[in-house]
Amino acid sequence: MSINNYNKIIPFKSNNKEKELKTAVKFQRRLIPSKFAYFYTGFLGLLTFLQKCSIIHIANFDELMSWLGLLFAVLTVYSVISTFFLTICPYCHRFQNLFNGKSVNGDTEGISYSQGMVPFIHHCNRCNAPLSPKAVIEHYKKQA
């Protein structure tokens, strides 16, 4: 398949809300481990912060951090790779356009802006299919 064909996408057309909801739930479920890895980064930062500010006292902090750091490296690699492969759109069967930089999604809660390998996806950024249950519901609301 040439790059030209790959970028030629038939825009998403909804036809079955029940089926689309099921697809969205399945799609989001696949991303749970990636999301976990994503949050782990924040957890590690928080732990360091708490120790540095003497809010918590972990005796073997440096040793613990080197283990957590190793786990962090593994999780990050896992998250990036899995996010890349697991976010293949179930409708247009394309990888998300992650390496081209930006994706901007507008919904009722405002505009969310994401860049890079972020496992929080609500719409396919190629065919614009709704990929989270919330996005499916919003999609049908807009049509009604």
Ligand SMILES: [Zn+2]
């Ligand atoms: Zn798609």
